[in-house]
Amino acid sequence: MPQPRGFICTQRADGTVVVTHHGxxxxxxxxxxxxxxxxxxxxxxxxxxxxxxxxxxxxGNERTAREHPRNRSGRTRKR
Incomplete structure (x- = not known):
């Protein structure tokens, strides 16, 4: 699994924590x-x-699951 990046957490004066991802x-x-x-x-x-x-x-397995024959039955994929 690739390491996640781009997260920033900011704590406000009132105790609220805001988490941002790529802005x-x-x-x-x-x-x-x-x-x-x-x-x-x-x-x-x-x-x-x-x-x-x-x-x-x-x-990391989304593409693998989508390509499995069981999950492709009867559907046409858009390319």
């Missing part, structure tokens, strides 16, 4: 969720944690 807001966390997120970022790889919390990651 676009991916998640806004408040209260207990923000505290839990910050603790997890401090203890692990920040890019991986932010990718997991925002859901902006891929497993």
């Amino acid at each position: 676009r807001t991916a998640a806004t966390l408040r209260g207990g969720r923000a505290e839990k997120f910050l603790a997890e970022v401090a203890s692990g790889d920040p890019q991986l944690v932010m990718a997991r919390w925002t859901g902006a990651y891929r497993f």
Whole structure:
């Protein structure tokens, strides 16, 4: 799996945490969720944690699954 990149988290004065991915807001966390997120970022790889919390990651098997004969039955693919 390729390493996620491009995530930035910013903590505001009111305790809100904003996670951006390539300049676009991916998640806004408040209260207990923000505290839990910050603790997890401090203890692990920040890019991986932010990718997991925002859901902006891929497993790498999407193309393989799409090409499988079971998933292509009766459909024509656009090229």
